[in-house]
Amino acid sequence: MATQHEVAKHLGISHKMVSDMVAMGQIDKQPRGQYDLDKCREQYISKLREQAAGRAAAGDLDLAEERARLAKEQADAKEMENATARGELVYIEEVATTIEKQFTKVRTKLLGIPTKVAPEAHACATVKEVQAIIEQSIIEALNDLVGIDERDAEE
Incomplete structure (x- = not known):
């Protein structure tokens, strides 16, 4: 069993980052000195995989959601362009x-x-x-x- 400081050292990240991950639920909260290093490492790797795949939220932004929004805007723009070309849409x-x-x-x-x-x-x-x-x-x-x-x- 380990403390948050030991988890941070084990993962090669700052103590603040470990605290933030615990606060966001990315690492399961445990009583003081009761963190399992293997379990914390697995949860940290899982978080990194989600980020690498573009599925993890970065602060208030969700990358997958932003990509979907961008794709929708691009599709809407193309739809308007086509409607204008057909004479169905005017300025x-x-x-x-x-x-x-x-x-x-x-x-x-x-x-x-x-x-x-x-x-x-x-x-x-x-x-x-x-x-x-x-x-x-x-x-x-x-x-x-x-x-x-x-x-x-x-x-």
Whole structure:
């Protein structure tokens, strides 16, 4: 039987490391001076094997868990790349910019309706004719919203 100091000397590690391993449950806690050197050596070797295999946690990080997380992130990135290539995924900034340009164009057309329609409306004989002219101009402006033409959006 041995003390933690003797276990540390036997394993070639510091007393603090032995204490830490006991605290983490990697070496079974024993009463003072009751540590079995062979059993401690086996537990220490087991810990080293786990670390070498990448299955042991290093502090707050678990290497296997981190590798799995990285693999998932890489798979997600590739999935997004493929979805973008197929046209199933778009960048929100591009969509917002295109829509903003379309709305600006429609706004300009709608605000231009009074100037465009006034001379025609003045020449009309009936209210129905004025209504038809105004309605046609509004439909023209709104038709720009129906289909987004990329060439128009770039203007």
